[in-house]
Amino acid sequence: MAVYIAKRLAMALVIVFIVVSLSFFMIRLMPGNPMSALQAQLQMQGGLTPEQIQQKINAIYGVTPTGPLWQQYLTYVGNAFQGDLGRPITNPGTTVVAVIAQALPWTILVVAVSLVISFLVGIAIGSSMAALQNSRFAKVMTFVVSLLSAIPNYLVAIVLLYLLANTWPIFPTGGAYSVDVTPGPNLPYVGSLLYHAILPTAAYVITSFGGWALGMKGSAVSVLGAEYVRAAESRGLSERRITRSYVGRNSMLPMITQLALSVGFMFGGSVFIETYFQYPGVGYYMIQSVNQRDYSLMMGCFLLITISVIVTNLLVDLLYPLVDPRIASPAARKRAADTPPSAAAAGDSGAVPVGGSMA
């Protein structure tokens, strides 16, 4: 178990390191990169000595443009791991980390709530579709659910805005809470907060619960046909026990794996949804910074989205042994590794991430 966790942690650190390196590469080495652009711009303005220009760039990107490349790289990576990602160009008075720290709770709120709702709704619909196979309900739901899961989330966001925020102004058009409430643990604030979160959450849920339902249906149908379920039935176990411990638990396994994959997709979708609903989360700031060519903030947002995804994956990995005890036992793991054919194929046939391949 400890080895299992240590491996996951090492992998997570490697990925963070790769993303930090990538962000250095983007800021410093791309042709026409923002750092040389800023340098040229400051030189054009005049009135600054080369040292002052360097100091300014250093303050924004945390990198001194002169000096050997490896040194710049080490400085950048060192700073990044100490939580210093430089300052946003458009607002040098604050730090990138401060901006992101403010934005993150909003994204996590909406993404987590939407994920939980669409997961639960999808699992419920999927398992009832599997239970009532070949019924009219299953056929209609299969159609509805495939239809909804094929619609891009930003289009749903636009339609919701058009219908429920403008044509019939039931919900607010943007923001995280209205201006007339004071942030804090008081009822009007919390109410306003939930009120503003409804449309963004709806946009996520409408487009993602279908993927869960289809996945759960496929998984449950394959478990229903398994030998051990028939064996349990012939042993005369109660219906309830079979549904819970034999079918339910086993068909949930691939869904838990999907959870890890889809978190990345949800965070990716926050870029669109937060931009359209002007919801002040990480995705919103990311697009703002892209449009203002504020690369240090942009890479900060990207780094943070990646870290959030990694942390969630870690949590799911830690959760997994609870659901599937075979993972925690080395002997069982070895057995599973030695017999790849059918088991591995069955597990991977559902490997298409929820919401398409852009996960």
Next chain:
Amino acid sequence: MRFASDLWRILRNDKGALIGGIIVAIYCIVAIIGPWIVQVGNDQDPNNAYLPPSLTHPLGTDALGEGVLSQIIVGARPIMIVGVLAAAIQVAVGVIVGLVSGYVGGVVDGVIMRITDVFLTIPGLPLVIVIASVIHTSNPVVLALVLSITAWAGLARAIRSQALSLRSSDFVEAARLQGVPLRNMIGRQLLPNVGPYVAIHFLLGITGAIYAEVGLFLLGIAPISGTNWGIMINLAMSQGALYTTDSAFYLFSPMAAIVILQVAFVFFSRALDSVFNPRLRVQ
């Protein structure tokens, strides 16, 4: 031929898949021949702005008095080209990486799978946005490459586990005893057996790529030049289409074009799934 007759049999029984297939075919034809029949940019007239649908402009006009329908027809080609290219790149990379990793095994497999894990973990869309904002291009090949940057990894994993189970099968053993070279082994022996995954991932790859591509244009991250559906929605939104009723057709037509295509792809891919999956191929 067997494939074609199987596909036709399934399509005949599955109305949803049949309609999906027909819609996909229509979009392909429009993308190929549309721009030769319809031109955009020569009937701009501000007096005609925001016209409701009429015989000359079946979906109304935009802010410049241009027909929305003709823009949608012309805009199909750039979207479809990038979607198909990106899916082709993903499938090619995913299949080669997956087969090599699964068949060769050992250290090669370990290294390749760790790299694949990295690409699976990094969230795809934010990475695409970051790269696209720095490169800032509308060149279809470059855009397709950017869009496929992480999307190959999922397929590579699925193909690898297939290759792992194929490796111990009799025909692979026989080919190995005959001393078949690696290239032949992968191309001739293993590749035909992973066909189903490839075909379905190709279709879903197109939908994923179109989702991300339209998104890039929507947010203005890819350069706004020329005509495609993402640019149309972007312009409609920035001209305040949300707050007026007279530009509803201008805003919703390209959205409908995208949704119909995406849904058609998903339903069509379901038919392919049943062609390849003998367990689902009952009657």
